[in-house]
Amino acid sequence: MTDRLKGKVAIVTGGGGGMGGAQARRFAEEGSSICVADVNLSAAESVAQMIVQNGGHAVACELDVRDSTAWAGAVQMTEDSFGPVTTLCNNAGANFRVSFDDQTEEQWHTIIEIGLTGAFLGIKAVVQSMRKAGGGVILNMGSLASIRPGGGSPGYAAQKMGMVGLTRAAAASYSKENIRCVIISPGHVDTPFIRGDNSHSPNSWATSIDNPDNYERRLAGTPLGRLQVPDDIANAFLFAASDEGSMITGSMITVDGGSAL
Ligand SMILES: NC(=O)c1ccc[n+]([C@@H]2O[C@H](COP(=O)([O-])OP(=O)(O)OC[C@H]3O[C@@H](n4cnc5c(N)ncnc54)[C@H](O)[C@@H]3O)[C@@H](O)[C@H]2O)c1
Numbered sequence: 001m002t003d004r005l006k007g008k009v010a011i012v013t014g015g016g017g018g019m020g021g022a023q024a025r026r027f028a029e030e031g032s033s034i035c036v037a038d039v040n041l042s043a044a045e046s047v048a049q050m051i052v053q054n055g056g057h058a059v060a061c062e063l064d065v066r067d068s069t070a071w072a073g074a075v076q077m078t079e080d081s082f083g084p085v086t087t088l089c090n091n092a093g094a095n096f097r098v099s100f101d102d103q104t105e106e107q108w109h110t111i112i113e114i115g116l117t118g119a120f121l122g123i124k125a126v127v128q129s130m131r132k133a134g135g136g137v138i139l140n141m142g143s144l145a146s147i148r149p150g151g152g153s154p155g156y157a158a159q160k161m162g163m164v165g166l167t168r169a170a171a172a173s174y175s176k177e178n179i180r181c182v183i184i185s186p187g188h189v190d191t192p193f194i195r196g197d198n199s200h201s202p203n204s205w206a207t208s209i210d211n212p213d214n215y216e217r218r219l220a221g222t223p224l225g226r227l228q229v230p231d232d233i234a235n236a237f238l239f240a241a242s243d244e245g246s247m248i249t250g251s252m253i254t255v256d257g258g259s260a261l
Contacts, residue, residue, distance in 0.1 A: 004242040006031035009082040009133070011074060013065050013122060014091030016043025018191025019141070022230030023089050023237045024048075028056030030238060033082035037063035037074050039092070057082065065092045065118025071125035084133035087241050088126045090119035091141045094200040095156045095193070097207045103154055111155035114200065116162045123170050127179065135178030137241050140167050142185030142252060147260045160185075164252065171250030180249035182240045187256030188218040189228040223258030 010027050014020035015036035021043075024034045028051040036051075036058055038044035044060040051058035059081050063074045078085050094114040096107040123138055130136030140163050144150065149157030163183055170181035188194065188209075193201045195209050209215040209227070218227060236255045239245050254260055 002030065004030040004238065004244070005087075008032040008086045008241070009035075009078060009084065010087035010089060010241070011035045011037055011061075011078055011085055011122070011126065012089040012091065013037050013063060013118070014093065014141075015060075015089075016040045016045075016047055017091065018193060019186070019189060019230045019233050020089065020091040021047045022234035023091070024058065025051060025054075026231065026234040026238050027087070027241065028054070028058060030242070032087065032241075033057040035059055035061050035074060035078040035081070035085075037061045037065075039064045065090075065122060066113045068121045068125065071121050075125050075129050079129060085126045085129040086133045086136045088122055088136070088138045089141075089237060089241075090122050090139065092118050093141060093159070093193070095153055096202060097152050097156075099152055100154050108155040108158075110200075111153070111159050112162075115156075115159035116166065119163065119166055123166075123181075127174065130174075130179050131177060136180075137245070138167075138170055138179065138181040139237050139240055140181065140183045142167075142183040144185065144187055144256060144260055146183065146185045146252065147254070167252070168250045175249055180245070182245070182248055182250075183252045184233065184236050184240060185252055185254045185256065185260070186228055186233045187222055187254075187259035189230060189233060191230060194218075221259050222256070223261060226257065228255060228257060 016038035036044040041062040048058040048060040143160040145160035167183040
């Protein structure tokens with residue numbers, strides 16, 4: 001612990017999930033107070049409880065990122081608990097791993113609304129609070145799909161490419177107010193997103209990394225020779241959120257073991 005985020009106040013969406021949970025815990029270890037926000041309240045509560053048990057400061061909040069009224073409530077809860085928001089981590093995302101032919105209109109809307117519209121609404125919700133704090137950092141979750149779309153799920157490709165544009169737009173709009181915006185793009189990260197069978201990210205045997213063939217395929221596509229774990233990505237979020245990242249805005253940090261090469 002080196003207090004790299006001492007005095008910071010973060011909202012972490014998808015905070016009950018693999019990568020959001022790791023960010024919440026890592027940020028708290030470095031002195032930030034955390035609002036762990038997730039549509040799955042019990043998952044958010046587990047992460048918040050763990051942080052508090054370890055001596056950190058956290059609250060859990062039920063948030064569907066598609067709902068601007070719920071966003072206003074999350075910001076209010078965070079301000080009431082810890083003061084103005086300095087950091088937003090937009091992790092919440094969805095994917096349905098099917099071909100272009102098979103992607104339904106409903107799947108498309110779900111992917112775009114959770115991943116892209118949710119991040120847009122989050123930025124709009126926190127900016128007023130960041131102004132009160134004298135500045136802030138918005139960290140958007142990218143993907144390999146933010147660099148190259150791959151073979152499947154056009155909705156996911158559009159969402160993650162869209163995140164690059166959203167990041168640049170926010171960075172350009174708010175830099176004069178000391179608000180930075182960065183996109184961080186992982187490769188293959190061992191989380192329920194690619195291992196489990198969740199409503200926001202269904203996996204069949206063909207797409208889950210529980211399937212050794214699929215695991216090996218992803219491993220073979222990772223030059224550094226291992227899949228990422230959530231802390232690999234949380235450490236990059238931590239760097240970008242800290243004052244060490246104070247001259248970084250509008251850009252992408254890849255943490256993918258070389259997968260995008
Ligand atoms: N795991 C990977 O290999 C990988 C790689 C690149 C990018 N990503 C991205 O990382 C992000 C987080 O994924 P993860 O791997 O931690 O997955 P995860 O499934 O462990 O976590 C996702 C979390 O988001 C929450 N969520 C879903 N819909 C929501 C909504 N409408 N509002 C609020 N919260 C919602 C879920 O409840 C869950 O806790 C996603 O944006 C995903 O696209 C994942």
